[in-house]
Every structure is written in C-alpha cells, then in structure tokens.
Amino acid sequence: MTQVLVNGVFVGLIYALFSLGMVVVYDGSRRINFAHGETGMIGAFVFATVSQDHGLPVPIAIVGAIAVSAALGVLTERLVARPLGDQSQLTTMLGTFGIGAFLLVMAAEIFGAGLRVQPPLIQGTPIEVGGLLITRHQLLAGAVAIALFAGVELLYRHTRIGIYLQAIAMTPASAQVIGLPVNACSMLTWGLSGALAAVAAILISPLVTMSIGFMSALLVRGVSALVLGGFNRAFLVGGAAVAIAELEGIIQLEFSTAGLTEVVLAGAIVAVLLARPLALSAEREATA
Amino acid sequence: MTALARSAVTTSAPRAARTGAASAGWSLLFAGLAVVPLLTGELTTYRVGLVLIQGTAAIGLHVLVNWSRQVSLGHAALVAVPAFIAASLSGESDLPLAVVLPLATAAGAALGALVGLPALRVRAMQVALVTLLAGVAVDRFALALPWFRRASLSQVPSVQLGPWPLFTNRALYPVLLVVFGAAVMFTRQLDQSKVARALKLLGSSDQLAQAAGVPTGRYAMFAYAYAGALAGAAGAMHAYWVTRVGTASFGLAASLLLLTIVVVGGPGSIAGPLLATVLFVSRDVPLWLPALSLMAVIVVAPEGINGLGRALRRRVENRRHR
Numbered sequence: 295m296t297q298v299l300v301n302g303v304f305v306g307l308i309y310a311l312f313s314l315g316m317v318v319v320y321d322g323s324r325r326i327n328f329a330h331g332e333t334g335m336i337g338a339f340v341f342a343t344v345s346q347d348h349g350l351p352v353p354i355a356i357v358g359a360i361a362v363s364a365a366l367g368v369l370t371e372r373l374v375a376r377p378l379g380d381q382s383q384l385t386t387m388l389g390t391f392g393i394g395a396f397l398l399v400m401a402a403e404i405f406g407a408g409l410r411v412q413p414p415l416i417q418g419t420p421i422e423v424g425g426l427l428i429t430r431h432q433l434l435a436g437a438v439a440i441a442l443f444a445g446v447e448l449l450y451r452h453t454r455i456g457i458y459l460q461a462i463a464m465t466p467a468s469a470q471v472i473g474l475p476v477n478a479c480s481m482l483t484w485g486l487s488g489a490l491a492a493v494a495a496i497l498i499s500p501l502v503t504m505s506i507g508f509m510s511a512l513l514v515r516g517v518s519a520l521v522l523g524g525f526n527r528a529f530l531v532g533g534a535a536v537a538i539a540e541l542e543g544i545i546q547l548e549f550s551t552a553g554l555t556e557v558v559l560a561g562a563i564v565a566v567l568l569a570r571p572l573a574l575s576a577e578r579e580a581t582a
Numbered sequence: 583m584t585a586l587a588r589s590a591v592t593t594s595a596p597r598a599a600r601t602g603a604a605s606a607g608w609s610l611l612f613a614g615l616a617v618v619p620l621l622t623g624e625l626t627t628y629r630v631g632l633v634l635i636q637g638t639a640a641i642g643l644h645v646l647v648n649w650s651r652q653v654s655l656g657h658a659a660l661v662a663v664p665a666f667i668a669a670s671l672s673g674e675s676d677l678p679l680a681v682v683l684p685l686a687t688a689a690g691a692a693l694g695a696l697v698g699l700p701a702l703r704v705r706a707m708q709v710a711l712v713t714l715l716a717g718v719a720v721d722r723f724a725l726a727l728p729w730f731r732r733a734s735l736s737q738v739p740s741v742q743l744g745p746w747p748l749f750t751n752r753a754l755y756p757v758l759l760v761v762f763g764a765a766v767m768f769t770r771q772l773d774q775s776k777v778a779r780a781l782k783l784l785g786s787s788d789q790l791a792q793a794a795g796v797p798t799g800r801y802a803m804f805a806y807a808y809a810g811a812l813a814g815a816a817g818a819m820h821a822y823w824v825t826r827v828g829t830a831s832f833g834l835a836a837s838l839l840l841l842t843i844v845v846v847g848g849p850g851s852i853a854g855p856l857l858a859t860v861l862f863v864s865r866d867v868p869l870w871l872p873a874l875s876l877m878a879v880i881v882v883a884p885e886g887i888n889g890l891g892r893a894l895r896r897r898v899e900n901r902r903h904r
Contacts, residue, residue, distance in 0.1 A: 326711070328655075377881045383707050384653050385880060388845060391655065392876035395838045399870040510834070514718050517711050553722025560715040567700040567708055 295547070297426055302543040304432040306536030307439035308498045312512050313519040313535045314446060314528055315490035321463045321526040322483035325375055325386045329394035330491050331513035333370070335506060336397055337363030337492025338499045339405045342412055352415070360492045366397070367488020368481050376480065394513075401506040412499040435497040442493065443532065446486075459483065463526075515539075518559045522566065604851075608766065615759055619752040628751045628823075629864060634762040635819045637859045640843045641765050641852050642812025647841070648849040649778065650805040651785035652701065653710040656717010657840045660697070660810045662832035663720060664690045664817035669827045670733035679741045679757070679822070686818035687811050694810015701802035705788065709802070717837060725829045738825045751823070758819055765812055769852055772808075781805055785849075835869060842872040846879050848886020857887050 312334065319327050327333075341359035344350045350358075374389035414431035421428050450456040462469040462479050470476045495509055502508055515538050522538075523531030542555045615634075619627045639661055646652050654660070664686035671677045671685065697716045701709045724730065741748045741757065748754045772778050780801050784791040791798050821827050843862055847855030862872060879886055 326707075328714075374877060374881060381884075382651070384651060384710060385884070387707070387710060388653065388841065389877055389880045391838070391841070392873050392880065395834070395873035396870060396877065398834075399868075399873055402869075510718070514715060517714060521708065521711055551723070552726050553719060553724075556715060556719040557723045560712065560719045563715060564700055564712055567704045567712070568702070 298543040298547050299540060300426050300428065301432070302540040303536060304428075304436050305498075305501065305543070306539030307436050307532075308494050308501075309512065309515050309519065309535035309539050310532035311439040311442055311490060311497070312494035313516045313523075313531045314443060315487040315494070316516050316520055317526055317528045317531050318446065318483050318490070319487045320520070322459060323375060323379075323480060324383060325390070326383070326517070326520070327367075327370065327375075327484075327487065328387060328390040328513070329366075329370055329397060330487065330516065331509035332394040332397035332401070333363050333366045333488045334491030334495030334512070335509040336366060336401060337488075338412075338495035338504065338509075339401060339506070341492075341496050342410060342499065342504065343405065346412075356496065359496060360489045363492030363495075364485040364489040367484040367486070367491070370488075371481050371484035375484065376477070398506060405506060407506060410504045412504055414500040415497075431500055438493065438497060442490065443528070446490075446528065455479070455482070514556060514559070515542075518563060521563050608770070612759070612763055615762075616756075619755045624751050627755055631751060631755060631758050631823050633859055633863045634758050635816050635823060636840070636843070636863045637856050638762050638765045638819065639813045639816035639840060640847070640855045640859050641769050642809035642816075643840050644844045644847060644852055644855045645769065645772070645781070646805045646809040647844045648847070648855075649785050650781040650802055652698070652706050652802050652805055653713065653841075654694075654697070654717075654806070654809060654837075655710055655714040655841070656720065656837050657713075657809070657813060658832040658834075658836035659717040659720035659724075660690050660693050660813035661817040661820065661836070661840075662725060662827075662829070663693055664814035665821045665827045665832070666725065666730045666733045666817075668818035668821040669736075669738045670729065672821070673733065673736050673738055676739075679743070683761070683815065683818050686821075687814040690814015690817060691807045691811035694813065695803055695807040697810070698803040698806025701806065702799035706802070709806075717834075721829065721833060725832070734827050734829070738821050738827070740825075741822055754822060758823065761815055761819055765815065766852065773852075777801070777804070838876070839863075839872050842876040846875055846886050848879075848884070848888035848890075850885075850888035850892065854886055854888035854891065 312330070315334075316327060316330050319325055319330075337359040340362050341355050344358060345352050345355035370390060370393050374393060375386055378386045378389055414429065416430040416434055418430045421430070421433070448456075450459060458469070458474050458479055459482075462474060462476055466476060494512065498512065499508070502511075515535065519531050519535040519538055523534040525531075538559065541558065545555050545558065615630070618630050622630075639657070643654065643657055646654055667689050668682050668686045671682045672679070677685075697713050698709060700712050725734075741754055743757075746753075748757070780791065780796045781804075783794060783796060784798050784801055788798060791801075820831070824831070839862060843858040844855045846858040846861070862875075883889060885892070
C-alpha cells in the first residue's frame with residue numbers, strides 16, 4: 295500500500311508537469327488546448343523512434359523531440375488559437391479538438407497503430423529507502439518535474455518576459471496598447487506548453503504501454519486536475535494532479551476494474567462543480 | 583449573436599411563404615427517401631439507413647451545439663449506451679421494438695441530462711469538460727461491464743412487426759425512416775417555439791439570456807437531454823440496423839464525426855447538418871477528413887453549410903430586387 299502511494303507521487307508529478315502545460319496556455323489566452331495530449335504523444339514517439347530505431351544518442355533525441363512538440367504548440371497557436379482570438383472559448387476548444395484528432399490520425403500513418411514498450415531513461419537497480427523501492431527513472435522524473443515547475447515559476451516571477459506574460463494574462467488589450475509583444479508572447483506560451491507536454495510524455499512512456507492513444511488518459515487526468523485546481527493556479531493544479539495519481543493507484547490496487555478511475559473523476563468533478571461552482575472557476579472567467 | 587441574428591435581420595421574403603417552401607422541400611425529401619429501398623439494392627439501402635441514423639443523432643447535437651452553444655465532446659457515448667441497452671433488451675429479454683425504442687430514447691435523455699447537470703451551476707466551458715470525462719468513462723467503464731459485454735457478443739434479432747418479421751434492411755427501412763422523420767418534424771416544431779428562442783438567445787449570450795429572464799441552466803440542461811434523447815433513438819436504430827453493437831463504433835472517432843457534422847452544418851436550419859451527414863456518412867471517408875474539416879470550417883467558414891446557403895439566398899434575392 296505504501297509502495298503504491300510512493301509510486302503515485304512520482305506518477306502524479308508527471309501528471310502535474312503535463313497539467314502545467316495546460317495551465318500556461320490557459321493563463322496566457324484563456325483557452326484549453328485539447329490537442330495537448332497528442333502534442334506530447336508526437337514528441338514521445340519522435341523520441342522513441344530516433345533513439346531506439348535509429349540509435350541517436352538519448353540527449354539529442356530528447357532535445358529534438360521537445361523541439362517537435364514545441365513547434366506543434368506554436369503551429370496550433372498560429373492555425374487555430376490566433377485566428378479565433380475574438381471567438382468564444384468553446385469555439386477554440388472545438389478547433390483544438392480537431393487538431394488533436396488530426397495529429398492522432400497522422401501519428402497512426404507515421405508511427406503505426408502498434409504497441410511499443412519503452413525502456414526507462416536510466417537503467418539500474420531500484421534504490422531501497424526504508425523498505426520502499428524507488429526506481430532511478432522515478433527519481434529522475436520527479437526531479438525533472440520539480441525543476442521545471444520551479445523554472446516556470448522563476449520565468450513568470452523574475453524575468454521581464456514573465457512580467458509581460460502576467461500583464462497580458464490580466465488584460466490583453468491594454469498590454470497590446472502599451473506595446474507589449476502580445477503575439478510573440480502568445481506563441482511563446484504555446485511553444486512552452488508543447489515542450490512541457492513532450493517532457494511529460496517522454497517521462498511517462500516507460501511506465502505505460504505506448505500506443506498512439508496513450509496520452510488520451512493523461513489528457514483526461516490533466517483536464518480533471520485543471521478543473522479541480524482552478525484552471526490557472528499552477529501549484530493547486532499540480533497538487534490536484536498528484537492527488538488524482540494517488541487515487542488512481544489506490545483504485546487499481548483495490549478494484550482493478552478498467553475505467554473506474556475515469557468514473558470516479560467524472561463523478562467527483564460533477565459533484566464539485568455543483569457544490570462550489572464559483573470557487574473553482576478562475577476569477578477572470580466572466581470576462582472571457 | 584452572429585449568424586442567427588443576421589439571418590433574421592436580412593430575411594426579406596415573407597416568413598409564411600418561406601416556411602411553406604421549406605415544408606414543401608422536406609415533403610419532397612421524404613417522398614424521395616421513401617422510394618429508396620424500392621429503387622436500389624440492399625447495399626445502398628443499408629448506406630442510406632446509416633445516414634438516417636447518424637442524421638437523427640446529428641439533429642440532436644445540432645440543437646445543443648448550434649442553437650444553445652453547448653458542447654458535447656463525448657457524444658458517441660450517448661449513442662453507445664442506448665445502443666447496448668437496445669441490443670440487450672431485444673436480444674436477451676426478447677422485448678419488441680415498440681418497447682425498446684422508447685426505453686432507449688429515454689435512457690439517452692436521462693444520460694444527456696446527467697451529463698448536462700453541471701449546466702445548472704457553471705458555464706458551458708466547464709460542462710464541456712465534463713462531457714469529455716463522461717465520454718471516456720462510458721467508453722472505458724460502462725461498456726466493459728458484464729451486462730454490456732454480453733450484449734455485444736450476440737446478434738440483435740430482427741424486428742417483429744405484428745406477425746411479420748422484418749428480416750432484410752429493405753423491410754426494416756420504413757421503421758428507420760419513421761424515426762428519422764419524427765426527429766426532423768419534432769425539431770422543426772421545436773424551432774417555432776419559445777424553447778428554441780430561449781436556447782438561441784442562450785447561445786448568443788449567456789448574460790443576455792439571463793437578463794431576458796431565461797433560466798439558462800435549466801434550458802442548457804434541456805438541450806443536453808434533447809440531444810441525448812435523439813442520440814438514444816439513433817443508438818437503438820443502430821443496434822437493429824447493424825445487428826451488432828461493438829465498442830469500436832462509438833469511440834473518439836465517432837464523437838469527432840458527430841461534432842464535425844454539426845460544425846460543418848453550421849448554425850441555422852437542420853438542413854445544414856443533414857447535408858454534412860450525407861457528405862461524411864454516405865461513403866467511407868478517411869479519418870483525417872473530419873478532423874481537418876472541423877478545424878478548417880471553424881477557422882475559415884464558421885457558419886458552415888447553412889452560412890453558404892444564406893449567402894446564396896441573399897444573392898438571389900438581391901438580384902431579384904434590382
């Protein structure tokens with residue numbers, strides 16, 4: 295049981311990293327990117343293909359994969375999010391839903407619909423701490439997730455670009471008027487989001503069976519964390535993501551029924567939305 | 583406040599004449615559909631039947647998406663559960679169509695209302711997220727339950743109409759046409775009612791509808807239930823028509839196809855989504871086509887086929903006035 299909880303923390307940190315990408319986009323443009331999972335999936339498959347099938351060194355493959363996903367994020371911004379800038383959130387959401395589906399079909403063409411098993415990024419015997427086993431891959435994943443959370447926090451709080459991003463998130467129109475590079479910043483957030491999706495996908499892929507649909511489970515958990523954590527509060531969303539991973543671990547241990555996690559999540563979210571609708575919606579929703 | 587309002591303003595032909603012409607058009611369409619099984623073979627009839635089934639579900643989703651601007655991202659789940667229920671009730675429990683069809687429709691409506699329940703308290707965006715989760719939950723959990731699994735293993739028995747069993751597609755076709763016709767007529771009636779005006783107001787602006795005294799939450803929930811009911815009817819017809827229910831027919835691709843159909847159809851008349859249904863269902867289309875169409879139509883031509891129709895009509899009318 296304790297082992298399940300420990301594993302849950304590391305899986306949860308990866309979920310949190312994935313959700314962080316959605317938070318970054320939501321904060322910048324009040325949009326939810328439904329192609330987030332597929333954006334990461336493409337990155338993970340690029341990494342798996344070039345590192346395993348073509349034997350490229352792992353660091354180069356990782357950088358390349360992240361670059362591909364970041365580019366996909368920027369493309370989503372240019373093709374859908376920006377042209378629909380003055381449309382409702384729902385319209386953009388449908389557009390990104392279309393992008394996600396399109397990426398899925400393309401991935402089926404390029405990478406095939408088969409399953410694949412990905413080795414952990416660091417091999418080696420698990421480390422034993424007080425009777426609990428922690429694999430090296432888990433440690434790496436946890437460290438990367440925490441480092442990236444800290445990095446994004448630093449970017450937003452302590453750099454000029456971060457201040458721009460905050461200003462744009464608050465009032466895009468005024469930010470444009472005083473001459474902030476709104477479009478460039480928007481592309482930056484979508485690119486950053488795509489990169490985060492790729493990192494999360496690469497980290498989770500050794501822990502699951504990889505198929506082109508493998509990130510849809512992460513999208514469901516990411517969206518749930520987003521709703522439960524309040525959309526643009528990165529740390530609350532991250533906390534919710536860890537909680538979801540723990541819940542999932544316990545449900546799998548106790549019941550082992552497929553899809554029960556999704557049912558519990560859906561039920562929990564309906565209950566939470568009905569009980570405390572305003573507490574959860576981001577404060578500036580009303581203006582969007 | 584965009585397409586719908588504008589079309590109402592630019593209407594120049596007398597309303598009564600226009601409704602008359604539309605009714606004549608629909609009658610003609612149904613007359614044409616009625617003779618399909620007489621003139622074509624089993625295979626074509628089967629295809630047309632699939633179009634009618636998808637069309638029924640699409641009309642419901644059209645009311646939800648294009649009238650009230652709510653979104654159901656997992657709509658195939660609302661077709662799937664009633665389809666499995668219909669397969670089980672008609673197979674294992676041996677119930678007749680006259681019982682199964684209303685039950686499946688009611689099940690769809692109930693499921694739709696359940697998914698739309700958060701609409702009472704929160705905005706469309708959050709409800710849409712719930713529909714995504716509900717869709718996955720149904721796909722992964724509900725359809726894997728033993729009761730549903732058994733339903734997918736056996737063949738759905740053919741419909742018995744009084745003493746006559748409807749063995750072939752051509753024999754079952756009239757039943758399908760009646761269900762589709764009922765969906766069209768009922769929705770066209772609804773379009774003339776206070777409910778439709780309230781839903782469209784809600785679709786144009788949440789705040790406006792609230793200011794006008796529309797209980798927006800309940801109306802949004804009604805739209806979900808209505809879409810669910812038609813999805814349920816479509817699900818039951820799917821079970822009888824395809825004679826087998828499997829999870830493969832109701833996954834993400836099916837939800838995407840339904841959404842694409844109503845987005846490509848565009849706000850306005852139900853003719854748009856039905857034309858889109860013909861476009862995407864009457865033959866096998868590669869999977870990338872709906873995904874790409876959804877994206878392209880939203881960005882380039884958000885008013886869809888209905889918008890094209892309106893532009894064409896404006897042109898014709900302007901020329902006539904000159």
